[in-house]
Amino acid sequence: MKRITTPLTEETVAGLRAGDQVLITGTIYVARDAAHKRLAALLEEGKELPFDPRGQIIYYMGPSPARPGRVVGAAGPTTSGRIDPYTPALLRAGLKGMIGKGNRSPEVRRAIQEYRAVYFAAIGGAGALISRSITASEVVAYPELGAEALLRMQVEDFPAIVVNDIYGGDAYEEGKRTYRIEE
């Protein structure tokens, strides 16, 4: 288990390999497809984003409402593939990490290598457990999107697994190859 902190440095990213299990501590940003659509439109128009993406991690997630006195409700990852169309532009703008679940498109995997970033997966459907790693949450932009607003969160020992690294490694492909029984 590797402990890493945000923002991600070139060195941290270079030290991560597909299949590595990590614990992430620091600030992360949270956005789903609806917020990404707006971020991508801003980049397209050459405008400033509501946060500086350089070295940051975006977590693909839309939490359930927090009970009174709680930081957040359930907070597990959503399917990353829906964000793929917006991802290369964010990586070009300096984003270094993404947390979600499921396969990325060939374009995103190429962009991860080109811009030297990393794609992590968190456990889908473990939203109650994951919420324990989140110590603070605030809305940064798009509150009108409700559960799909852009958030900033503080995380402590947030568990994730590296899926795609800068070397072209893919933990899903490697895992499936190891256990597949061809007929």
Add this chain to the structure above:
Amino acid sequence: MREIAAETVAETVARLCMEANYDLGEDVEGALRAALEREESEVGRGILRQILENAAIARQEKIPICQDCGLAVVFLELGQEVHIVGGDLYEAVNEGVRRGYREGYLRKSVVRQPFSARQNTGDNTPAVIHTRIVPGEHLRITVAPKGGGSENMSRLAMLTPAAGRQGIVNFVLRTVDEAGANPCPPIILGVGIGGSFERVAYLAKYALLRPLGTPNPDPELADLERELLERVNRLGIGPQGFGGRITALAVHVEAEPCHIASLPAAVNIQCHAARHKEAVL
């Protein structure tokens, strides 16, 4: 004739929405424990342990098992001797969803104008309601919140009769293989066969309500379930797609007669957070 108040329906639906989201069924938890015994991948076992821990936290602290608290799919089995009084039955179901999702701190995940504005309805309504009129004087309500990630990977095929059993097996395997890590494996497969275009999708969803590990009473279908489960688990996708022996916990098949020209088949993929609760009024 027996009277049931619409308000009773609303209260019941509200309670079931919350229970379904906090309290994973014993059958699913049992299947996850059995999977932990059989999984060879160390990463996979770690993931299964965390999924079980998640279920315990959700139940204890009344936090949803998953932040995707689902589209509320509601099955009604309405006895023909029942008379609903004091309101509209479907409005009562939607009122129950509204209350359950608000009072239970559940995420509202429904948007109107699906291909344009996509504006959140704010209360997780409308529910998708399937009604069956049956003999008797009871109303059975099953609330089955369904997440978007696994629903998106579900598929329907109008196969030709010549495709036969092999065609169905190939279609199911292709669907699961293409889904990969996206639907949050270990998954449960509801497979519908026969009926018509719209009926086969319903059958696939209905198949998911059966307690895990209970085979179809028809020996031919039970045999198909066994073959499908074994072959799906040879795909190697494993827990959360990181490789392993356990890609699916169960396969449930439901079949009905169909047209002489057709062989409809549908696969409804369900993530490991297989949530459904029922009550009989």
